[in-house]
Amino acid sequence: MGRRARGGMDRARMTIGGCRRPARWAAVAAGIAAASCHGERPAPSPRPLPAVDALPSRHRVEPESPRIANYRIDARYDAVAHTIDGRMDLTWRNAGASPVDRLPFHLYMNAFAARDTVFMRESHGAHRDARADWSHPGWIEVDAIAIDGGDDVRDRAVFPAEDRTVLEVPLAAAIPPGGAVTVAMSFRVQLPRAVARTGFEGDFAMVGQWFPKIGVRTGPPGDERWHCEPFHANSEFFADFGVYDVSLRVPATHVVAASGVLLDAVDHGDGTRTLRYRAEDVHDFAWAIDPYFEFVEGTVTTERGPVRVRVYHRPDQRAFAQRHLRAAIGAIDAYSALFVPYPWTTMTVVDPPPDAADATGGMEYPTLVTTAGDGPAADLGLVPEFVTVHEVGHNWFQGILASNEVDEAWLDEGVNQYTNGLAIERIYGSRPAIDAFGVRLNYRQLTWLQAGWFPAPIAQPSYRYPLASWYGDATYVRTALALQTLERVLGRDRVVAALADYAREWAFRHPTGDDLFAALERHAGPDHAAFVREFVDAAFRRGGAADLRVEHFACERDTCDVVVANRGDVAVPCSISIEFADGTSSRVDDWDGRSTLDLHIDRGDAVRVDVDPDGRVALDRSGPARSKTRGADRAAARAAGARAQFWTQTVLGVVGL
Ligand SMILES: [Zn+2]
Structure with a gap:
C-alpha cells in the first residue's frame, strides 16, 4: 500500500453536500470533486456483457505455487444496500509436519463494525486520510460452516481474539500432515x-478483505504455528497461495x-x-464495481509472454488513465527485467x-491494484x-514474494x-519526480525528504509502532534509504x-527478512560481507x-581547521571534500x-567543506549539517536551503506521498 504524507495520515475527511472529497484537495479540487458526486450523473443504464478473456491462464497445467488454500466463491452483490451474500468452498491442505486441530479465519470486515475493534482503537477511527463513517459501518457474518460435507458446526466456532476479526473453527478430527x-x-x-x-x-465500491480467509501456518517442520492476527491498524496481510x-x-x-x-459471463x-x-x-x-467505469488497455510482453494491462476509470479521469496505463506497463516491463x-x-x-x-x-492485490494521484497534484x-x-x-x-x-x-x-526508484528511472529517465514552484526533485531526494527519523527498528512487527507516522518512516522510507546506501557502497x-x-x-513462497539479508551478504562478496552484516x-x-x-570549520591567515564526525550509529566509509576560494578543491577519500x-x-x-559529497550515505539524518560554508556564500546558501525546504514541504503536503 502507498503511504501518505507524514502528519497527514489522520486528517479528517470533509463531507460536502452528501458526497465527500479528500480534505487535502479541498482548496484546489472543487471542480473534480463536484463532478464525481453521486446524483449528478445520468442514471446507470445496462452495460454490454463483457467479453470473456481470450488470454488463457498460463499455468493451468503446472501449478507454480504450492496451492495450499483454494477458494471457490459464489457471491451476489446488492448495489443499493452494498451487501454481498456469499457461499464459499475452501480446500485447504496441511503442508506442515504436525496435525492441525483448528482452522482460524480472518473476518477483516468486522474491523469496521464498531468503535472498539482493535483496528479502530489503534487508528482512532481513521486510516490515511479517510475517517470511518459510523452511519455506514461494515461487517461480515458467517452463517453456516460445514467441514468435509458434514453438519453445520457454526455454533462451535469461537472468536479467540479481542474482537471479531478472527473466527476459529475447531475440528472434530485433526488433519494429518499432507491431509x-x-x-x-x-x-x-x-x-x-x-x-x-x-x-x-x-x-462505486472497492471490495477487498471481503471473504472469510484462512490464516497461514509456518514454522520449523513439526512445530508449525498459525499466523492469524486480529486486523491491526498498522498492518496489512499474509496468506497462502x-x-x-x-x-x-x-x-x-x-x-x-x-x-x-474472466472465464464466463x-x-x-x-x-x-x-x-x-x-x-x-x-x-x-479483490474486485471493484461501478456503473460509470470504462477502461483503456495495452499489452506488455515479458519473456513469459504477453500481459494485458487495463485501467478502469470514470470518463472524467480519461487523461489520468493514460498516464496510469503507461506507468503500469513500464513497471511490469522493468520489474520483469530486473527480478523475475x-x-x-x-x-x-x-x-x-x-x-x-x-x-x-x-x-x-495480486493481478489487481488500485491507484490514486489524479487531480491537481498530478501537475x-x-x-x-x-x-x-x-x-x-x-x-x-x-504478490510473488x-x-x-x-x-x-x-x-x-x-x-x-x-x-520503485529503479523502475521510475527506467521508465521516465531523468525526468524529475517533482517539478513545481521552482523545486525539482528526483525520486531519491523525495524519499529522503519523507523521512521522520523516529527512534524505532525497521525489523519489527508493524503493530508495535506507536503511530502511523513511525510505521511509515521505518517501513517505507528508512528501508528504502538503507537499500540506497547499500547500493552506493556495493554497486x-x-x-x-x-x-x-x-x-x-x-x-x-513466504520469505523472511533473514532470507533477504542472506542474499545481500552473498552478493556483497568477501570484501563487503562483514560491512553488510554490521550495516543490517x-x-x-x-x-x-x-x-x-x-x-568545526575555521581558518586563519594560512591554515584552516576542520572537524568532521558521525554522531549517528550507522557507519559507512565516505569522502570529505574541501573547496577553496580559487575554485580548486581537494578530497579525503x-x-x-x-x-x-x-x-x-x-x-x-x-x-x-562537504561530508559525503557523492551522496553515498542516503541513510543520514543530518541534512544541512553535512556542509559548512565560510564567508559571503553562507547567508545565500542558508537562504536557498530555507527556500528549498519550504517549497518541498509545501509540495509534499499537497502531493501527500
Ligand atoms: Zn505499498
Missing part, C-alpha cells in the same frame, strides 16, 4: 462507507474490475449477470473516483505514476519503495542481483542512521565514517 480439508461457509457482508482500502462511495474461482452476480448496469481472468435476463473469474497461484482476490518475469496474464488497475481515492486508492510531477508503479511493484514484493506483512511490513513496503548491480536471486529463490544489524535491527556533521576526524589544512582560503 486436506474442505470447508463450506455461507456469509453475508455489509460494505462500510469507503475506509481503509475497502467499501463504497456513491455507486492457491486458486480462486469466483463468480460474482451483479447488476447489469455495473462494470466489474477483478483479479484474474452470463446474463440472467432479470437485470443481473454472473461474471466468473479465475486467478491462479495468487494469495488474494511477471507470472500472470493480466494486470488490472482500478483508478477510483476522486472522492474514494483516499480511502481505496493505492492498494495492491506537480510524476505523482499518479508513483502510485501506479508502487502498487504494480507490489506484485513482486508481496509473499512475505508476512504483519510481522515484517518493511520487507514488501520498503524493498518495493527502493525498487547497483550487486544489490539488484541480490534482489533477483532472492526473488527467484523465494517466488511463490545497525540500520534494520536497531533502527540506526548516520548523522554526518562538519562540526579514506574516512571510515565512524571516528571523529581532525583535518589541518595548510592554506587559509578554504570556503566550503
